[in-house]
Amino acid sequence: MTTLDQISEQIQRIYVSSVDSENVSPMIDRREIYPLVIQLVNTELGAAHLKSRRLGEISIPACIMATYSNLPVVTADAIKYVELPVHPIRLSRDMGIWDVTPVNSSWGAGYISVPSGMIKLLGGLEESFLEGTVGYVYEGGKIRFVEFGATVADNVDVQLLVADYSEMLPTTILPLYADLEVLIIAKAVELLKTGGLRPNWQRRDELPEMPAQQQTQ
Amino acid sequence: MELTHHFYIDFLVHARRGLNDLNLDVLHKLGVMNYTIDENDQIPIPDDSVGVIGVYIEVGDKIKPLYRNDKINPKEDAGAYPVVSYEEHLTDQTPALGMFKGRDFIKGLYWYDYYREIPEEQKIRIDNRYKDENVIVLYVTTPKKVDNQSLLPAMAETALFEFLVWQWSRFHADNRFDHRLNKSNYYNERRLLRARKFKLNINDYIRRIRSNQT
Numbered sequence: 001m002t003t004l005d006q007i008s009e010q011i012q013r014i015y016v017s018s019v020d021s022e023n024v025s026p027m028i029d030r031r032e033i034y035p036l037v038i039q040l041v042n043t044e045l046g047a048a049h050l051k052s053r054r055l056g057e058i059s060i061p062a063c064i065m066a067t068y069s070n071l072p073v074v075t076a077d078a079i080k081y082v083e084l085p086v087h088p089i090r091l092s093r094d095m096g097i098w099d100v101t102p103v104n105s106s107w108g109a110g111y112i113s114v115p116s117g118m119i120k121l122l123g124g125l126e127e128s129f130l131e132g133t134v135g136y137v138y139e140g141g142k143i144r145f146v147e148f149g150a151t152v153a154d155n156v157d158v159q160l161l162v163a164d165y166s167e168m169l170p171t172t173i174l175p176l177y178a179d180l181e182v183l184i185i186a187k188a189v190e191l192l193k194t195g196g197l198r199p200n201w202q203r204r205d206e207l208p209e210m211p212a213q214q215q216t217q
Numbered sequence: 218m219e220l221t222h223h224f225y226i227d228f229l230v231h232a233r234r235g236l237n238d239l240n241l242d243v244l245h246k247l248g249v250m251n252y253t254i255d256e257n258d259q260i261p262i263p264d265d266s267v268g269v270i271g272v273y274i275e276v277g278d279k280i281k282p283l284y285r286n287d288k289i290n291p292k293e294d295a296g297a298y299p300v301v302s303y304e305e306h307l308t309d310q311t312p313a314l315g316m317f318k319g320r321d322f323i324k325g326l327y328w329y330d331y332y333r334e335i336p337e338e339q340k341i342r343i344d345n346r347y348k349d350e351n352v353i354v355l356y357v358t359t360p361k362k363v364d365n366q367s368l369l370p371a372m373a374e375t376a377l378f379e380f381l382v383w384q385w386s387r388f389h390a391d392n393r394f395d396h397r398l399n400k401s402n403y404y405n406e407r408r409l410l411r412a413r414k415f416k417l418n419i420n421d422y423i424r425r426i427r428s429n430q431t
Contacts (some may be wrong), residue, residue, distance in 0.1 A: 056223065093223040113223045129229050129365045 002181060005170035008033040011188045019193065034190065038165040040184050040191075045161075046089045048180070060095065064163045064175045070103055070155050073145065080145040080152055087141060088160040094138045096161045102153035111136050111156075114146060144195050227388075228381060232362050235380035239373055240360035244413045248358040253350055254343055262339045266356040272332040272341060273353040280353055283343070286331035319430050376410045379403040 002010075012141045015028060045061035050188045052059035071082045088096025094113060101110040114135040130148040145152045163175050177182065220228070247270065252260035255427060331344040332352075343352060357430035361367070369377060383399035 060221070093221075095221060095223050099222075112225055114226060118226065129233065130226075131365055135226075192227065 001178070002176075003171050004034055004037060004174050005030070007037055007174055007181065010039070010169075011185055011192070014185065014189050015021045016055070018189065028192065033192075034170065036191065038163050038168065038183060041174065041180075041185050042089045044180055044183055044187065045163075045176075046091060049091050049095075057077055060098070061089075061161055061177075063177055064089070064161055065098060066160050066162060066164055066167070068158045068160065070156055071158055072151055075131045078138065080147070081139075081142045082145075082156055082158065084141055084143060084158065084160070086160065086164050086166070088161055091161065097136075097138055097143065098159040098161050099157075100136050100143060100159075101157050103155045103157055105153075105157075111145070111152070119146060124137050141173060143215075147165045173195055228385075231381055231384040232377065235377045235384070236358065236363045236367060236369060237409070238380070239376060239407070240363065243376075243407060243414060244370060244373060245360060246358050248356050250354045250356070252352055252354060254352060258342045258343050259335075260343065260352060260354065262334070262336070262341055263354065263356055263358075264339075265359045267359050268357045269334055269341065270355045270357065272343070273355065274330070274349055275351065275353060283330045283332045283352070285333070286344070287333055289331050289333050289342065289344055291333060291335050372413055373410055376403065376406040379406045 001087055012028060012030055041064065045064060047060060049059055066086075068085055071085075073080050073082050082100075084097075090096060093115060097113070099110050112130065114137050116139065119122050119135075119137050131155045132149050134150050134152050135148060137144040137146060143158065174181075245267075248263060248265065250263050261273075271285075272283045274283065275281075284336055331340045334340075335342055341354065379399070379402050383396055383403045386399045387396040
């Protein structure tokens, strides 16, 4: 396990030792690395999930599971929704929103995830199957509730899969699997060295000129 | 197959389709109706029927099948044969021992009662030699539409599970070429379910599989 400050220091040292110090100033503030590390954690854990799906399994990055308790359900124009404090990572089937439950509810009392594109089809088609349940749809930073004969609670608990930078201190243990730490360091150093751009050899204007086509007679 | 509740609605749709399929093909229920023959020697086909299994007459505490014959006249009263009941036939026409011999042996025991389905009129025509007033119709009922109150018989759980695995590999998994194997697994489970339901023995089951393969 490592803290946000420890992994940022490691990135800083590797970057300084690897940069061409004669031409480029190696100075970089560690506080600039903090958000970069969090962003890379979110990116790489989402990529690991997609890679596992390609193998036929579903691997949930549970290390970044964060619970936001007692969020109020707002009603506007007869639509009930809850504002999310942070956007989750992008997983298939909106699994970034891991669970939505009434406050202090027991296991199995959660609401049902409805795929965003399917909500229009459900009216009248599958409604009888979902009678007595509450579904939710993820729409632009909100969770919209769809009541199939049951009523949504006034306050809900939401579990999201996201490493939230606003909740994190430099001494906080980084929510990251141990085997992915070196990947985060390598990605961060590469990003700092290239300034966010692609390497030169990938640029179009750096490619060698193509030989002229021979005229065939 | 690892699943989360985010797949719930997809699998709900697939499970409904699977149970509909099983209801139609294997888990169908039989209906029994007792009808009085009308003046046109006809009885109605029940409204919830998708296929008539047989028409029977009641003899004591047992039932005796009538035989299907699509050659009898659907409309007219043939009137060529004497009208007798089954009991009268047994008492009056039972041959004396040794009366019919050789190729005539069957004649004395032959009881020809027929029925014919007229599906375009939702009617069953009963052979007019038949004298009793009531017949019993055994038929396959229309499968009930699956809803959230539908029950899955315990013996059909494996078949439905195999259906879900097949549909999962067909529509959702990245390697969709596996679905052929899963499809054959489902059909085998369905055959096994059918064999269980109709109490066939293992030889019948093997014969059924072999006949499907050829």
